[in-house]
Amino acid sequence: MDLIENLSSAIQSHLSNDKVISYVATGAAVTVSGYLLRQVLGGRREPAGPPRVPYTVPFIGHTLELAKNPMKFLQECNAKYGETFVIHALGEETIVTRGKLGYEVMRADEGLSLEATLRNILHLDKMLPEFVFGLSKELNPKTVRTYYTPSMLHNHTDDIRIAANEALDDLFGYLPEPKKLDNPHKTLQQIVAKISARLFIGPEQAYNQEVIDSMALFTGDVMKAAGVLTIAPSFLRKTALRYLTNVLHHHQVMFKHVKPIIEERMRQKKLGDAYIRKEDYIEWMMDWEKECPEVTAEQVCN
Numbered sequence: 001m002d003l004i005e006n007l008s009s010a011i012q013s014h015l016s017n018d019k020v021i022s023y024v025a026t027g028a029a030v031t032v033s034g035y036l037l038r039q040v041l042g043g044r045r046e047p048a049g050p051p052r053v054p055y056t057v058p059f060i061g062h063t064l065e066l067a068k069n070p071m072k073f074l075q076e077c078n079a080k081y082g083e084t085f086v087i088h089a090l091g092e093e094t095i096v097t098r099g100k101l102g103y104e105v106m107r108a109d110e111g112l113s114l115e116a117t118l119r120n121i122l123h124l125d126k127m128l129p130e131f132v133f134g135l136s137k138e139l140n141p142k143t144v145r146t147y148y149t150p151s152m153l154h155n156h157t158d159d160i161r162i163a164a165n166e167a168l169d170d171l172f173g174y175l176p177e178p179k180k181l182d183n184p185h186k187t188l189q190q191i192v193a194k195i196s197a198r199l200f201i202g203p204e205q206a207y208n209q210e211v212i213d214s215m216a217l218f219t220g221d222v223m224k225a226a227g228v229l230t231i232a233p234s235f236l237r238k239t240a241l242r243y244l245t246n247v248l249h250h251h252q253v254m255f256k257h258v259k260p261i262i263e264e265r266m267r268q269k270k271l272g273d274a275y276i277r278k279e280d281y282i283e284w285m286m287d288w289e290k291e292c293p294e295v296t297a298e299q300v301c302n
Contacts, residue, residue, distance in 0.1 A: 061088030
């Protein structure tokens, strides 16, 4: 006790009021300077990443928003944070890219994992047979990198314009007065599906309404299922798909209308010079037959 008391009195006698103030001021200056230096050096050393969408509940993050209305949630994030942002769901962070950066994901899959997005966010591995999913994740990025370039898409400007005008005429026609859209999102899906049928499937089924309706519904099904499957236990996901989506219907439509097109094109390609090449997604997928000779009409159709 005597040692502690002597030490305490020595410190008090050494630290007069002016010295205490001096030490405190010096310590505060060093602390602030160190903090500012760390901020400056840290900013130079490590570039800022994509903005993180704030959330309230730890671990849960944005899971509830993704389950309730994923399309609306992602659109709001896109409007507020730009084309790239980070969301948090069930303890995991995911970088979301939209717009032009979607093409960059295909170009640089090693940096931005396309497969992780297809499996963990969209859960397409639950909607497609594994062998089809494996083939799709390999061929789709290659196809997009090779054919979906600005110069290639420029060649389809007329096709896009014609399909868009036809879709608007089908949906609205001549309107003597303004028409209220009860569900603008579904209307937009129909327009995009009309364009997609022309670009992806080709002229053979570009006007098939069953195919167009299926393509319009599929996007909505994927987004609707993605939010629920994110929080559902893995053993319940395949069962949940039966009630959340029309995946089986989409498969049936593609097999009914698209598979015959692919089979006929494959047959005609064997004719060599007599074959007239089509400029659409199916044709581009068929071009990978040399690299993947095991590709069949059924797999391309999937």
